[in-house]
Amino acid sequence: MTNQPISSRPGFCGRTRREFLWETGAGFTGVALSGLLDEGFLNQQAVAADGTTRWQNPLRAKDPHFDPKATNVIFLYMYGGPSHIDTFDYKPRMKGMDGKTVDVKTFGRGGRKNKGRIVETRWNFKQHGQCGQWVSDLFPHFSTCVDDVAFLHSMTADSPIHGSAMLMMNSGKILSGSPCLGSWMNYGLGSVNENLPGFVVMLDPRGGPISGAKNWSAGYMPANYQATLVRAQGSPILNLKLPSGLNQSMQRRLLDTLRAYNEQHRVKRSDNSDLAARIASYELAYKMQTTAPEATDLSSETEATQKMYGLDRKESTPFGSQCLMARRLVERGVRFVQIYSGGNHNDANWDAHGDLKRNHDMHALETDKPITGLINDLKQRGLFEKTLVVWGGEFGRQPTAEYAKGTGRDHNSYGFTMWMAGGGIKGGTSVGKTDELGSRAVEDRLHVRNLHATVLQQMGLDPNRLSYFFNGLDRKLVGVEGAEPIHQII
Amino acid sequence: MNRSVVTAWFACALLSPVLAEAADPVLSPREQVAFFSSKVKPLLVKRCFKCHGGTKIKGGLHLDSRSGIMKGGDSGQAINLKRPLKSLLLEAVNYELEGYEMPPSGKLPAEQIAILARWVRMGLPVTPDFSGKIGNQPRSASPMVTPETKRFWSFQPVKRPAVPAVRDRRRVINSIDAFVQSRLDAAGLTPAAPVSRVALLRRASYDLTGLPPTPAEVEDFLADQSPRAFERVVDRLLDSPHYGERWARHWLDLVRYAETNSYERDGAKPFVWRYRDYVIRSLNADKPFDQFTREQLAGDELDTVTPETQIATGYYRLGIWQDEPVDREQELFEDLDDHVRTTGEVFLGLTVGCARCHEHKLDPISQRDYYRLLAFFRNIRRYGVRGRNTVESASITSIASEADRKKNQKLVVQHQQELKVIQREIREFLVTVKPLLKGGEVDDFKREKNRVPILKKKVPGKLPRAKFDAYVKLVARRDRLRKYKPPGLAVALVVKENGPTVPQSYVQIRGNAHARGEKVEPGFLEILSPPKPNIRPPAKGAKSSNRRRALAEWITTPSNPLTARVLANRLWQYHFGRGIVRSPNNFGLQGRPPTHPRLLDWLASELVDGGWKLKRMHRLIMLSATYRMSSAPSQAGLKADPTNNLFWRFDMRRLSAEEIRDSVLAVNGALNRGKMFGPSIYTIIPNEIKHGQSQPGSGWGNSPPAERNRRSIYVHVKRSLVVPMFETFDGADLDTSCPVRFTTTQPTQSLALLNGQFSNREAEVFARLVRGQAGKDRAKQVTLALSRATQRRPTEKEVRRGVALIEALEKQDKASPEQALKYFCLLTLNLNEFLYLD
Numbered sequence A: 001m002t003n004q005p006i007s008s009r010p011g012f013c014g015r016t017r018r019e020f021l022w023e024t025g026a027g028f029t030g031v032a033l034s035g036l037l038d039e040g041f042l043n044q045q046a047v048a049a050d051g052t053t054r055w056q057n058p059l060r061a062k063d064p065h066f067d068p069k070a071t072n073v074i075f076l077y078m079y080g081g082p083s084h085i086d087t088f089d090y091k092p093r094m095k096g097m098d099g100k101t102v103d104v105k106t107f108g109r110g111g112r113k114n115k116g117r118i119v120e121t122r123w124n125f126k127q128h129g130q131c132g133q134w135v136s137d138l139f140p141h142f143s144t145c146v147d148d149v150a151f152l153h154s155m156t157a158d159s160p161i162h163g164s165a166m167l168m169m170n171s172g173k174i175l176s177g178s179p180c181l182g183s184w185m186n187y188g189l190g191s192v193n194e195n196l197p198g199f200v201v202m203l204d205p206r207g208g209p210i211s212g213a214k215n216w217s218a219g220y221m222p223a224n225y226q227a228t229l230v231r232a233q234g235s236p237i238l239n240l241k242l243p244s245g246l247n248q249s250m251q252r253r254l255l256d257t258l259r260a261y262n263e264q265h266r267v268k269r270s271d272n273s274d275l276a277a278r279i280a281s282y283e284l285a286y287k288m289q290t291t292a293p294e295a296t297d298l299s300s301e302t303e304a305t306q307k308m309y310g311l312d313r314k315e316s317t318p319f320g321s322q323c324l325m326a327r328r329l330v331e332r333g334v335r336f337v338q339i340y341s342g343g344n345h346n347d348a349n350w351d352a353h354g355d356l357k358r359n360h361d362m363h364a365l366e367t368d369k370p371i372t373g374l375i376n377d378l379k380q381r382g383l384f385e386k387t388l389v390v391w392g393g394e395f396g397r398q399p400t401a402e403y404a405k406g407t408g409r410d411h412n413s414y415g416f417t418m419w420m421a422g423g424g425i426k427g428g429t430s431v432g433k434t435d436e437l438g439s440r441a442v443e444d445r446l447h448v449r450n451l452h453a454t455v456l457q458q459m460g461l462d463p464n465r466l467s468y469f470f471n472g473l474d475r476k477l478v479g480v481e482g483a484e485p486i487h488q489i490i
Numbered sequence B: 001m002n003r004s005v006v007t008a009w010f011a012c013a014l015l016s017p018v019l020a021e022a023a024d025p026v027l028s029p030r031e032q033v034a035f036f037s038s039k040v041k042p043l044l045v046k047r048c049f050k051c052h053g054g055t056k057i058k059g060g061l062h063l064d065s066r067s068g069i070m071k072g073g074d075s076g077q078a079i080n081l082k083r084p085l086k087s088l089l090l091e092a093v094n095y096e097l098e099g100y101e102m103p104p105s106g107k108l109p110a111e112q113i114a115i116l117a118r119w120v121r122m123g124l125p126v127t128p129d130f131s132g133k134i135g136n137q138p139r140s141a142s143p144m145v146t147p148e149t150k151r152f153w154s155f156q157p158v159k160r161p162a163v164p165a166v167r168d169r170r171r172v173i174n175s176i177d178a179f180v181q182s183r184l185d186a187a188g189l190t191p192a193a194p195v196s197r198v199a200l201l202r203r204a205s206y207d208l209t210g211l212p213p214t215p216a217e218v219e220d221f222l223a224d225q226s227p228r229a230f231e232r233v234v235d236r237l238l239d240s241p242h243y244g245e246r247w248a249r250h251w252l253d254l255v256r257y258a259e260t261n262s263y264e265r266d267g268a269k270p271f272v273w274r275y276r277d278y279v280i281r282s283l284n285a286d287k288p289f290d291q292f293t294r295e296q297l298a299g300d301e302l303d304t305v306t307p308e309t310q311i312a313t314g315y316y317r318l319g320i321w322q323d324e325p326v327d328r329e330q331e332l333f334e335d336l337d338d339h340v341r342t343t344g345e346v347f348l349g350l351t352v353g354c355a356r357c358h359e360h361k362l363d364p365i366s367q368r369d370y371y372r373l374l375a376f377f378r379n380i381r382r383y384g385v386r387g388r389n390t391v392e393s394a395s396i397t398s399i400a401s402e403a404d405r406k407k408n409q410k411l412v413v414q415h416q417q418e419l420k421v422i423q424r425e426i427r428e429f430l431v432t433v434k435p436l437l438k439g440g441e442v443d444d445f446k447r448e449k450n451r452v453p454i455l456k457k458k459v460p461g462k463l464p465r466a467k468f469d470a471y472v473k474l475v476a477r478r479d480r481l482r483k484y485k486p487p488g489l490a491v492a493l494v495v496k497e498n499g500p501t502v503p504q505s506y507v508q509i510r511g512n513a514h515a516r517g518e519k520v521e522p523g524f525l526e527i528l529s530p531p532k533p534n535i536r537p538p539a540k541g542a543k544s545s546n547r548r549r550a551l552a553e554w555i556t557t558p559s560n561p562l563t564a565r566v567l568a569n570r571l572w573q574y575h576f577g578r579g580i581v582r583s584p585n586n587f588g589l590q591g592r593p594p595t596h597p598r599l600l601d602w603l604a605s606e607l608v609d610g611g612w613k614l615k616r617m618h619r620l621i622m623l624s625a626t627y628r629m630s631s632a633p634s635q636a637g638l639k640a641d642p643t644n645n646l647f648w649r650f651d652m653r654r655l656s657a658e659e660i661r662d663s664v665l666a667v668n669g670a671l672n673r674g675k676m677f678g679p680s681i682y683t684i685i686p687n688e689i690k691h692g693q694s695q696p697g698s699g700w701g702n703s704p705p706a707e708r709n710r711r712s713i714y715v716h717v718k719r720s721l722v723v724p725m726f727e728t729f730d731g732a733d734l735d736t737s738c739p740v741r742f743t744t745t746q747p748t749q750s751l752a753l754l755n756g757q758f759s760n761r762e763a764e765v766f767a768r769l770v771r772g773q774a775g776k777d778r779a780k781q782v783t784l785a786l787s788r789a790t791q792r793r794p795t796e797k798e799v800r801r802g803v804a805l806i807e808a809l810e811k812q813d814k815a816s817p818e819q820a821l822k823y824f825c826l827l828t829l830n831l832n833e834f835l836y837l838d
Helices: A015-024 A039-044 A142-148 A162-171 A181-189 A212-216 A248-267 A273-296 A303-308 A317-331 A356-380 A448-458 B003-015 B017-023 B029-047 B066-071 B088-093 B110-122 B175-187 B197-209 B215-223 B229-239 B241-254 B273-284 B289-298 B307-317 B328-348 B367-374 B387-395 B402-436 B448-457 B465-483 B547-555 B563-576 B597-609 B614-622 B635-640 B657-667 B724-728 B747-755 B757-774 B778-790 B796-811 B817-828
Strands: A072-078 A101-108 A111-117 A125-128 A133-136 A149-156 A199-202 A336-341 A387-392 A396-401 A409-412 A416-421 A429-431 A441-443 A467-470 A473-476 B396-398 B491-493 B505-508 B516-520
Touching (some): A072 A181, A072 A356, A101 A396, A101 A409, A125 A142, A133 A142, A142 A149, A142 A356, A149 A441, A149 A448, A162 A212, A181 A199, A181 A448, A199 A212, A248 A273, A248 B796, A273 A317, A303 A317, A303 A356, A317 A336, A317 A356, A336 A356, A387 A448, A396 A416, A416 A448, B088 B110, B175 B597, B197 B215, B197 B229, B197 B241, B197 B614, B215 B229, B229 B241, B229 B614, B241 B273, B241 B563, B273 B307, B273 B491, B289 B307, B289 B547, B307 B491, B387 B396, B402 B448, B448 B465, B563 B597, B657 B724, B657 B757, B757 B778, B757 B817, B778 B796, B778 B817
Parallel strands (some): A072 A336, A072 A387, A149 A429
Antiparallel strands (some): A125 A133, A149 A416, A387 A416, A396 A409, A467 A473, B505 B516
């Protein structure tokens, strides 16, 4: 199988890519993480089938559509759906209404309802910073950062059910099978660090989200665009650790011999760049065994830094370690890092159907200091300007109680809050409003697609231009209708 | 949103300001125009033009001219002058239809909505500058059904082309070679020399069975010097049961086969493996493809319905299933879309699904076409509503034979009687011991679990031990009987309809399940100038409408221009690595044109004339000189045709994910080749991967080693937990039809084969086999390991290189001989020669 030369222009939506895909038929190939294929190697061996065109790999760093404001994204995914009216969307009119039954249209896992019993927020709100953003006392640390943050109070999504809503937040569609935001980054921008993946996902130690790998899949794109799971404990990446009984010198010996066999095999097949790519991929794998553990090793961080991320407290250590790892990965060029706060089911994530107070107190404590530490650390290292931080879950929560008793709130995709910071986002701003109860967005309504469009835009990709040809259509993350980025905050 | 909600919303709309102003004073025409310019136009400009005015037009709707507004957009008419309140425009600004909230950034104030409503009621009076032709261009440049588009090659009937003449007959074995060589002649190229015998055997074995040839098969072939040696190999492989296991994988890729539903629960599909077995059996039996198609699409509507044809309809149950839909009606149409899309792409090679929300933008397929095709499936019951019971009712049926049923009935009766007798004995005994109970014991005794402990206290004084023991035995026997019921009757996952009457089908505006457009009846794609569907009237009390049968019959009519071409192309693709049409699921205007159109038509004619039998086609293709060419490059070929458009050589290919796993097990002798069919098996998935699940390990079981070592086709396919080996090596996407596998080369693949649990475990097994057969002699070990992995005898140099590695590992790294050999065996599983075929 041979490689078709790819145009050196980033022809994202033109015929070039489409032709390329079809031209190669079953042979859509290339070494991910091009690093090892340095100039010398490429010029020497890796040429395309015509014997002259230089072979290029699909994950090579590509030029964005325009000068990007941000080069990296850290998406802090609050799985389960944090309640907006208990965190950042202050509703003073609800004061004193606790327990009252009101007419309000809601739609959650319990179906559609037209009235419900108000659950007043269990936390106090105060205004913070120059901008006067209201924040509940769930986030004592993060409240000091509000002047760096843009709040999106009028988010809406297409589904109030976890499975499909998570797919929507991650891939823009409520049906499974589409590539995730990070895959679009990998596809559109490639990777600048050859020794590390371009799209990294870190999961809560309590478990993954529902639908598991569907949340970081490359969907209809080839597998090299999908996320790599990175773990905070043990070997950070699957298969990175040497099998027991094998040390590095033995492995080196083995690889040298393997290379000798493979080079001999290649002599009569020199036109097939896949074979060269595969030989190269072993060297790359060998290098990853040392670079990836280094990138995720927190022991070289000072105590002060570790403390900043909350590593001095048991509750905030897991998420704090992941935030700190995220910073280290971003420093090393990883394009897109997604960290899950919450996993598994029920109260192991933000899905507060039972005891709202206990649930949100726990998850806020776990994340408040790490997130604050991340923002401050990025700032002090000069990375904040170029790193876009996104916070939020797949939806928010209802103003009313889910059951006859208790404080639990059902899901709410009609209106919820997310925030963005860094990466060229205007700090101290907020967009949109929900109604007096926070039951739905009423002003400047935003859709998940607008959020995706904003992320792409900041990364230098035109959301309405970045497309991938599949099944007879130029697919876009923001859908066929397209979507505008949120101009108010960029 | 379900229907009652829509009604409720309309009821709400009645109370909104829109109607409250119905009593507005009647304005003169002049006043109406003034109303437009002072109130309406500024509003349109300010709130609507950004997306519906000038050059930027979303949804095909122009709001910058009256003609544009009247014309409407992709969703249909924006204005209903007869019933103004039902105008889509007003419903959109009133936020009445989910997904149509306009403007999307926020609802207009009530007084502005009222202005628009009043204007619509007036009949859209405008100033002259607004009436014009602005925005009156055609809605989109979608290709239409015209005599010209009808002439497109793939829409034309297949005509058997004459076999062309070639310059040099010596390299022609059959007609395929003539078609290929005549093109090479024209380009001044010569076909590559025949490939070496070992490489040919390897190519053919993997091609037909997905497995490497065994050492004995290599020996036999090399020893057979007759000119018919290869023919005998092909026949042997076609007769092998492994043929079905390999080619079923291609089909399963196409029909997005998976064994779970995706989404939150990703629950297992009961008995779905019967469909997989059906495909394997059908292929092994060389079932004609037209029959294969009819069984899958309408196996429950055929003249003779058998368990086999019922299982075949599992085809409709393979897709993803949302058991917790946001909007049930919409979800029903998602399922129907899955049927239209998959059937369109798999059987017809057309991306019909693109016409769901609007006219197909690239092909002459209208939205009406889409919904007429959907009408064939409209009566299908959803896979389930929610939960196990609903799935059983909607998708599970008994496939037991009458004899089985009778036999089973006997067992059931026998079982019930036995149980009855024991229960009576127990009751009688309990009556006799009642007088022994004291005080609280009387109450406690009512609970089954307390009885034995209470009675035990009475032994032997009040209750003889023998009697007590007899009671304990009775209870144990009863429990055993309750637990082990006679085996249930065989059931299968099938399609079911809601009886013989089908709900009316409509064009669903913009694909919205709640927005009905014109009525449509079942019909085939207009561009193919099809006949009217022949839908047999269903018998009284029939379980289905016979619509799918009509569809299946049209698809398999020899005169259908697409079906045979699409299949012939796929056969070619799976043999040669790429189709004659490189977009095998898209034969439309934007699909890739065939590199060898006449060869494709010739193959399609052969296929139909040969009774749609696949094995005959495999034989024909594989015995051609074209198939037996070497993959070696030639300067002239690379220069003139670097992508091998003309087939001047055979393309190398990497093994697929499943072939890699099966080959590792074949090479190390662990593969369980004998056991075919049945419920799927579980391989070992590393905990790190399971940790990505919300409940680590859920939905994944353990299989004993012999089971675990069965072929990959029998591994459980869980949508949210894909076996890492398959994922890493580009397994098929499971949610939509996968016509072509990607072949990526990534360091994660190298890491998996080098450090992964699977390869290391199997390398150890390999080392034991090698040591057992070759003894302690290192040269013999290396020779055996290399020849098992590559199916050829290694050169002396290659043996020396391997021996050197083993010696170095032992001497310098102090590895034990077992370890050193294991690592050499691991190396062989990482060879390019192991993973690539010439």
